[in-house]
Amino acid sequence: MISVRNVVKEYVVAEGRKIVVLDGVSFNVHEKEFVAVLGPNGCGKSTLLKLLAGFEKAEDGSILVGSTVVSGPSTESTLVFQEPALFEWKTVYENVAFPLKSAGEKDSETVERLLELMNLKEFAGSYPCRLSSGMKQKVSLARALASKARVLLLDEPLAAIDAHSREFLQEEMEKIWLNTNKTAVMVTHDIREALFLADRIIVLTQRPAQVQAIVDVPFPRPRHPSIRFTQEFHSLFAHCWKLLRNEYEKKGEVSWISVQ
Template sequence: MKAMNKITIDRLVKRFGDVTALEDTSFTVAPAEVVCLLGPSGCGKSTVLNILAGFIDKTSGSVLVDGEEVRDIGPSRSVVFQSAALFPWMTVWDNATVGPRTRRLPYRERAEELLAAVGLSGFEKRYPYELSGGMQQRVSIARALLNEPDVLLMDEPFGALDSQTRLAMQELLMEISAKFRPTVIFVTHDVDEALYLGDRILLMSPRPGRVAREITVTTAKPRGYGFFTADEFTGLKQEILEFAHNGWGVHDD
């Protein structure tokens, strides 16, 4: 029997007053799949994430996780934003463990494992101001994973980092994805990033946003630096750039 989709979005509509941000948006995500949302500014990528996270309500349509309608925030879905949004008065350890501590759940062994996985062993007593931007994002990712989410929602989490740090964080995400197997929806403006990280890429049209095209990346993970010069990468990048140049599917039926 075919496994149930982890996420099913069907005919999703979201309006903010008289502005329609999303219209007839539909797609599915399989368990442990990494799906990147790529499109022009204002196309509704982050709105999709905010609805999935339970931060805002949809106008109409269906948004299911494990077959259940999303109606509110929940620990099964964690969000990583572009800004690490750490508590400045808390140490790395306290920032990372705030979720399970608040919920009075055991966390020490898993916290040690996750901080080691993101390269922060030995930094547990440091404060955010003592960390680089990349290290702060590592704390944010560890904090999100410590809630043991089934779904990891990432809204341009590496967008503010320099190129070298950004690539290191992309590699880290691939390692975490392989080890902990969350289902990931990753919002980005960067074509290279989407191709490097994604199992599939959903190209969204300008507002009102909808999924205009789906791209599948077949190269196995982890993808080394050689992927950036591989035939699949260059071919798919050309396809996406041509699609963007032609208006992101705004004239497609």
């Protein structure tokens, strides 16, 4: 569904100096797969999602969604940011319905089903200023899920949400995602979140980022909350933690402790 081939991305910073952010990144994402991306701070994870969404252009390499080369934003994919980006002057219902309306459709069933799945039905008529940040982010997610886009790009969508609500939202997200036919790529800092939601985890190196490892996550779906306590979950957590920690060590950020 998504094919990323030898992607190189540079930014021009002060005085015409260039920094290489992505240095030959390649991976595939299969149709209806959920892939998580982990990597050290500032390595280029958000940049990668912006390239996938067509908001940025690569210096080299190619990105395909389906059989189409990504050359700009398209209706094939939708990007959800860390901070909810809602229309403050529209109600919850109108926000979620927005992508359907702009596609010239009246699909109230989809909107109602999403609001129900997200436990937002009683707030359908409320304006965003009346909602908590967790609820706002749920509205952002519902709006992305309501769109016809086949690819869902998520940039740390639950990062601003407290630890308890976050676990419940991960569970709701999995349920809802299973009810759609979407392919998902989610950037996260949280290894447990990646393990709970993803089929595979792509671990990036320090900037300039390359793919360091691709970790298979074998838990059956739908995922039960208690998989978080299994031995396999702990082993995979330790594996990913070491991969990430090694990258920080290379940069000299955690030199006081060595990881075997």
